[in-house]
Amino acid sequence: MELTAAEDVTAACHDDTLVVWAAQGMPGGVRAWALGEAVAVASPELNRRDRLTVLGPAAQVAALVLRVLPELGPSYRLLGDRALIAELAERMPGTGPVRPFEWMDTARPSSPQETAEGTAEEIGWLGDADGEVAALLAEAAPSAWAVPGLPGIRRWAGVRSSDGTLVATAADAWSCPAVGFVAGVATAQALRGRGYGRRVCAFAFDALIAAHGRVALVVDTDNYPAIGVYERLGLNGRPVAALALPAAP
CATH class of the missing domain: 3.40.630.30 (Gcn5-related N-acetyltransferase (GNAT))
Structure with a gap:
């Protein structure tokens, strides 16, 4: 289930800037997992928080997150598209409130x-x-x-x-x-x-x-x-x- 190399993450999500940024080139301390179409990247101290960035169908992402939870400390926060995070909040009892904001990017x-x-x-x-x-x-x-x-x-x-x-x-x-x-x-x-x-x-x-x-x-x-x-x-x-x-x- 675990992805261990930067090329694995970028190959699976090469067109998703948020996930590529979360992977940070896969330096020491960053971990990533895949389950079906779901991907989760654990990035310590990224933008002042320990973040678990997720992408994929909500049911698969929820299953993946529950599987990796024992490997993560309580400081981690989920990060992802707003609709996905809102659905995960409903599927996973005990999560905190949804905190919305905007991701913006360009190559131009x-x-x-x-x-x-x-x-x-x-x-x-x-x-x-x-x-x-x-x-x-x-x-x-x-x-x-x-x-x-x-x-x-x-x-x-x-x-x-x-x-x-x-x-x-x-x-x-x-x-x-x-x-x-x-x-x-x-x-x-x-x-x-x-x-x-x-x-x-x-x-x-x-x-x-x-x-x-x-x-x-x-x-x-x-x-x-x-x-x-x-x-x-x-x-x-x-x-x-x-x-x-x-x-x-």
Whole structure:
């Protein structure tokens, strides 16, 4: 039942960006299983949670999850398409509430007009700026899942104003060989609506598409302004959800 190599997961789910991202290239600690058409990938500390990402028919996925539960600790959360997670909540007594959000991804670089406004001096990857990033996030996005110093965060992109102040940022975080991942997007509250967030996202998206072939992120379902920005930059949405696993039998 167990899949042990990265090529097994990508061969079974090569066109499913969420599962490919969850597999993270199958480094040590990531495990994957298949049962019929169902696939489950256990990824520790992925985007600050231990996640069991699932795909397939609900009945088969539920059977697979119940079989692997004894191998997983209580910290794991189910992640998958929202309709599937909602059905699993009904099929598996003891699960927690369904937590909806949006997965968005694209393989298409931003259009030239989206990246032409800034200059190289204003926008780029930051060096030795964790303090500035932390201060900006504390003011503009205190609930951000990506913050400096967390495992899995590789680097921060930023936009600076003419006086050198950091006004917008986004992280390259929890990326894997085939999917770049963006988190920690924030713009200074007093400067919102001027395109800084769009510009830093366009820069980060294009860089990660060039490096990985595709870029993705997650966003709250009710964060309509951010979703609008990401859609204008070419990302496509996918309703997903998380769910706490029941106690192992």
